[in-house]
Amino acid sequence: MRTPLLTLTTCLLVLPAYAVGPLYEPVAEVVVAPGDANVPRGVEEKDGYVYLLAREGVLYTYDLSDLPQQTGFVTYDVPVHKLAARAGDGVLRHGNYLYAFGNAGLETIDVQNPAAPAPLGFNYDLRIFNLVRHEHYLIAAGRERLVVYSINDPAHPIVVSDLNFGPGELVWSAAVYGSTLYACHWWSDWQDTYVNTLSVIDFSDPAHPSVLQALSRDDQAYHLRVIGHQLLECTSNQVGLWDLTTPVQPVLLTAQVASGRVAAQKGDHLITNGTVFRPQGNELQTVATFNAGDSQRDGYPYGSAVNDSFVFLAQSKRILILKAVVPAGKYGGGSGTAEDPYQIWTAQQMNAIGTEPNDWSKHFRLMADIDLSGFDGRDGRPAFSIIAPDTDPAAYYYQGIAFTGVFDGGQHKLSHLTIRGTSHLGLFAELAAGAQVRDLGIEDVNVTGSGDCIGSLAATGRGAITGCYSTGVVNATGRAQDRGYAVGGLVASNFGDLVSCHSTANINGGVYVGGLVGDNWGIVARCYSTGPVRGGGSVGGLMGENLSIVEQSHASGPVTGDSYVGGLVGENYQGQVTDCYGAGSVNGVWYVGGLVGQNGGLTEAGRQAIVTHCYSTGTVQGQNRVGGLVGSNLAVVAESFWDSQTSGQTASAGGTRKTTAQMRTRQTFLAAGWDFAGEIANGTVDIWRIDEGKDYPRLWWEPRNP
Numbered sequence: 001m002r003t004p005l006l007t008l009t010t011c012l013l014v015l016p017a018y019a020v021g022p023l024y025e026p027v028a029e030v031v032v033a034p035g036d037a038n039v040p041r042g043v044e045e046k047d048g049y050v051y052l053l054a055r056e057g058v059l060y061t062y063d064l065s066d067l068p069q070q071t072g073f074v075t076y077d078v079p080v081h082k083l084a085a086r087a088g089d090g091v092l093r094h095g096n097y098l099y100a101f102g103n104a105g106l107e108t109i110d111v112q113n114p115a116a117p118a119p120l121g122f123n124y125d126l127r128i129f130n131l132v133r134h135e136h137y138l139i140a141a142g143r144e145r146l147v148v149y150s151i152n153d154p155a156h157p158i159v160v161s162d163l164n165f166g167p168g169e170l171v172w173s174a175a176v177y178g179s180t181l182y183a184c185h186w187w188s189d190w191q192d193t194y195v196n197t198l199s200v201i202d203f204s205d206p207a208h209p210s211v212l213q214a215l216s217r218d219d220q221a222y223h224l225r226v227i228g229h230q231l232l233e234c235t236s237n238q239v240g241l242w243d244l245t246t247p248v249q250p251v252l253l254t255a256q257v258a259s260g261r262v263a264a265q266k267g268d269h270l271i272t273n274g275t276v277f278r279p280q281g282n283e284l285q286t287v288a289t290f291n292a293g294d295s296q297r298d299g300y301p302y303g304s305a306v307n308d309s310f311v312f313l314a315q316s317k318r319i320l321i322l323k324a325v326v327p328a329g330k331y332g333g334g335s336g337t338a339e340d341p342y343q344i345w346t347a348q349q350m351n352a353i354g355t356e357p358n359d360w361s362k363h364f365r366l367m368a369d370i371d372l373s374g375f376d377g378r379d380g381r382p383a384f385s386i387i388a389p390d391t392d393p394a395a396y397y398y399q400g401i402a403f404t405g406v407f408d409g410g411q412h413k414l415s416h417l418t419i420r421g422t423s424h425l426g427l428f429a430e431l432a433a434g435a436q437v438r439d440l441g442i443e444d445v446n447v448t449g450s451g452d453c454i455g456s457l458a459a460t461g462r463g464a465i466t467g468c469y470s471t472g473v474v475n476a477t478g479r480a481q482d483r484g485y486a487v488g489g490l491v492a493s494n495f496g497d498l499v500s501c502h503s504t505a506n507i508n509g510g511v512y513v514g515g516l517v518g519d520n521w522g523i524v525a526r527c528y529s530t531g532p533v534r535g536g537g538s539v540g541g542l543m544g545e546n547l548s549i550v551e552q553s554h555a556s557g558p559v560t561g562d563s564y565v566g567g568l569v570g571e572n573y574q575g576q577v578t579d580c581y582g583a584g585s586v587n588g589v590w591y592v593g594g595l596v597g598q599n600g601g602l603t604e605a606g607r608q609a610i611v612t613h614c615y616s617t618g619t620v621q622g623q624n625r626v627g628g629l630v631g632s633n634l635a636v637v638a639e640s641f642w643d644s645q646t647s648g649q650t651a652s653a654g655g656t657r658k659t660t661a662q663m664r665t666r667q668t669f670l671a672a673g674w675d676f677a678g679e680i681a682n683g684t685v686d687i688w689r690i691d692e693g694k695d696y697p698r699l700w701w702e703p704r705n706p
Contacts, residue, residue: 023288023325024276030062030076030319042090042303043314044098049114052319053100057088061117068309083117090303092131097154099138101128106140108155120155134176135703137206141171146183148206160207175224175231179204180247182231184221196220200248204677212248222261230279232270234263239272241284253282259295264304264311267410271311294318308369324368336362343367351375354385360403366412376418384417390424393451398424398460402432409440416444423451424459435463445472452485455492456505462495469502476509485511486518489529495521507533514543515557526701527553534560538570541584546575552687552699556583563590564597567618572609573601579687582616592622593631594647599654600634609635613674617643617696627652639672666690669697
């Protein structure tokens with residue numbers, strides 16, 4: 001069991017409701033070729049092509065590249081390609097591969113050329129009813145068993161485990177949350193006895209799953225899906241929602257009448273055959289209804305797929321295609337309250353927020369992925385309007401009205417955000433204490449400033465930022481002596497709570513430069529960064545300077561700087577760094593460390609720099625005060641380690657030297673009081689796990705390596 005971090009209580013957010021409206025409408029259908037008697041079972045899509053898998057084992061490929069230009073309801077009934085498949089119950093796409101499954105097992109199909117799928121291989125290990133992907137694994141639910149395949153090589157799935165549920169059991173569906181696997185199965189004597197069960201399975205080692213408990217259910221769940229910290233189940237006549245706060249003891253919260261057996265997920269919309277739901281606290285809120293025009297009645301789960309523009313639902317006679325309806329207006333709907341936030345559907349609506357200071361205390365919700373390349377200030381196009389901008393860029397401190405509201409990204413993304421200016425640059429210039437931004441991706445960002453406080457999501461964050469990420473470039477080009485103060489891949493200066501966020505952005509700055517945060521005065525937990533970081537002083541893979549709390553986080557990008565250069569934190573001035581690691585290469589001149597460049601500075605009452613339960617593995621190079629873990633230590637480094645072989649350093653100002661083999665041995669860390677999954681001597685929080693002898697310790701929330 002994992003105990004919530006006490007420092008994160010301010011980030012437990014209640015999702016707002018919003019007005020019900022006609023948010024989706026049927027715009028097209030895909031049917032089998034005229035004259036064919038085949039019955040649709042599953043659907044997937046790639047690059048404008050849709051794949052319909054028929055029960056009889058035929059994979060039809062349709063070219064739908066003209067669908068965005070269609071103005072009325074259209075039927076696609078002429079495939080561009082037909083492939084005889086051995087399996088016909090469903091299909092799942094992962095990258096350039098389709099996995100068709102059914103009575104004949106699992107077939108792998110290459111769709112690198114999306115117009116002409118090509119079969120690669122076949123596994124007959126199981127009669128498969130449903131297939132889900134989790135990290136580098138496929139989990140097949142089928143007759144009497146669950147089979148787990150490794151797709152480290154996605155073209156050639158390999159069985160790694162086979163869990164038997166007993167004679168006559170039909171395992172309909174599965175889903176994974178962290179290290180817990182859920183499976184719904186059914187048994188009957190075909191007379192008067194019908195048994196429906198939700199099994200809770202330990203999946204901490206995919207090669208050896210084991211049933212922890214079995215919960216009795218009143219209906220068959222044909223489809224399971226994890227949404228945040230909740231589990232959705234779809235039966236033949238209802239949709240249920242389970243709470244996974246305690247993963248091994250899920251609690252059923254609510255159930256709503258709905259048809260469809262399967263739910264497509266787009267953002268946090270759950271789209272069944274006629275109803276769109278959204279988890280709302282402990283309830284399922286009905287967002288919209290639409291005329292499905294067909295039903296699913298013949299006893300098997302059906303498939304679904306989504307892309308940026310459309311939702312695809314496999315029905316008993318066709319594939320129904322839905323399109324999100326984009327309302328017109330300054331915003332796309334809503335009134336700006338917690339219960340009815342402003343809805344943002346288009347780039348124009350997103351840009352309008354920054355032009356309306358009176359709305360910066362309101363609630364907003366992103367309803368779709370949005371491309372902001374039309375607001376880049378080039379070739380006569382307008383520049384993007386920063387939300388709560390700095391009204392006096394020449395001033396050292398921020399001057400302006402801060403954003404105090406809530407921006408819910410709805411698990412959507414903003415792409416190609418481009419900002420050029422002086423200081424306090426980012427999507428938000430200033431997030432006030434109490435402001436919230438959550439579940440938002442910022443992809444291919446390009447922010448360039450000539451002054452201070454340069455970030456992608458926010459220049460200064462004083463509120464709660466949860467579940468957000470960035471990719472692209474953040475660049476400070478200012479004063480020659482330091483090229484900008486406080487530069488971060490996500491936030492330049494953080495004074496609030498930054499939880500479950502990450503950045504892969506390329507960062508270039510002057511003083512206090514970090515892959516995720518430039519300088520940190522708040523709480524950073526369960527975060528990571530992987531992009532290259534370059535700066536002058538106080539340069540770190542995750543953050544440049546830390547004066548507060550960093551826990552359960554890591555960084556792996558290369559770091560280059562002059563002084564106070566660290567793989568995780570450049571300068572841990574008066575902060576606490578706990579249960580973290582640095583894995584990137586580090587190159588500097590003064591005060592250079594694999595984890596922290598310098599630990600400790602001028603102390604205040606009750607504030608002392610601490611590094612505990614941390615490690616580093618990256619190559620470390622420098623000229624003065626260089627250490628495998630810490631370059632210079634003026635405070636406390638406890639129960640922490642570095643790999644002397646990979647780092648190239650045999651000394652450190654703090655920490656304990658270990659070989660690579662020792663760093664991949666669990667006992668090395670257990671002896672120092674680290675809390676690992678599966679042991680209780682060091683506590684029950686389960687912070688770390690390790691693939692013994694093969695890998696370094698990893699944090700419990702990280703995806704597993706192949």
